[in-house]
Amino acid sequence: MITRRQVVAGGAAFLVASFLPGTAAAYQQGVVPQFEKSPQDLGVRSLYLPDGKLLVAHSIDAEIYMFHHEAGSALDWVIRQALAAGRQFVTVNQLADLVLGEELTSGRYAAITFDDGYLVQKQAVPVLDRHGVKGTFYIMAPSWQGDGVNSYFSNDFKVFLSEEGHEIGCHTANHPPNLIALRQVNFGAYLQEVFGAKLQLEDLIQAPVNTFAYPNGVFNQALVADVAMVYKAAVTTIPGRLHSAPNIYTMPRVRVN
Ligand SMILES: [Zn+2]
Known part of the structure; x- marks a missing residue:
C-alpha cells in the first residue's frame, strides 16, 4: 500500500511513509494505511506520513x-x-x-x-x-x-x-x-x-x-x-x-x- 523510507536525523532514526501511486487519494478520504510491521519491529519510535502527520507511534x-x-x-x-x-x-x-x-x-x-x-x-x-x-x-x-x-x-x-x-x-x-x-x-x-x-x-x-x-x-x-x-x-x-x-x-x- 505504501513504501517506507528510512531517515536519520540528529542520530535518531525514524521512518517517513511514502504513498504508492493511487493510494494518496484513499488516505485523503480517511483510509489509514496499514504496515505489516509495528514501529517496534522496525526499531523506530514512530512512523510519519509525508504530510508530517503521525501515523503510528511506538507504544x-x-x-x-x-x-x-x-x-x-x-x-x-x-x-x-x-x-x-x-x-x-x-x-x-x-x-x-x-x-x-x-x-x-x-x-x-x-x-x-x-x-x-x-x-x-x-x-x-x-x-x-x-x-x-x-x-x-x-x-x-x-x-x-x-x-x-x-x-x-x-x-x-x-x-x-x-x-x-x-x-x-x-x-x-x-x-x-x-x-x-x-x-x-x-x-x-x-x-x-x-x-x-x-x-x-x-x-x-x-x-x-x-x-x-x-x-x-x-x-x-x-x-x-x-x-x-x-x-x-x-x-x-x-x-x-x-x-x-x-x-x-x-x-x-x-x-x-
Ligand atoms: Zn478522584
Missing part, C-alpha cells in the same frame, strides 16, 4: 490498575495475575520515562494507582511491600479538608508514602467534579487545582510531583495543554493498556474498583 503495553476503595485481597490478586503474565511493576512516573525515553522496550509492564487518598487504602501498603511493588497514589493537596463523608490520609501519611518510595501524584486541591467547567467559570480557582496543588504537594513531600490524575476522568484539549506545561504525564479513566508519546497526557487505565 508500550502496560496495565495501570486503578483502585479507589478496597485495596487488600483484590490488590494481592491483581499483583499475582500481572506477575504471572510476565509484567514488571513500575510507577506511573517510571512508565512515562519508558514511554518518552530513547530506548525501545518490548517489555510488558504494570502499575498500581490509588485515587483520592481514602484512608482504607492504607491496607495496600503491606500488600505492596510483600511483593516489593511501589504504587502511585493520586492524592489531594495538603490543604484538602475532606468531604465530611469519607476518611482520608493525613498529611503525615502522604509524607510516609513518599519516603517509602511510592509515587505521590497530584489529584488537585479540592477534587472539583468537573475541571472543564471550573476552568470556564473561575480560572483563578482552576489554576490552584492544577498548578497550586502540585506546588503544595511538592512542598509537603520535598520531592517532585510528576504525574496528574484528572478528577472523575474529566478532561478536554485545553486541560491537556495546561497539564502538559508542568507535568510529565497524566492518567485518565479511559480503559486501555497501550501507551505512547502522543497519549502521555491521556493515559488509559484498567479499573479494578
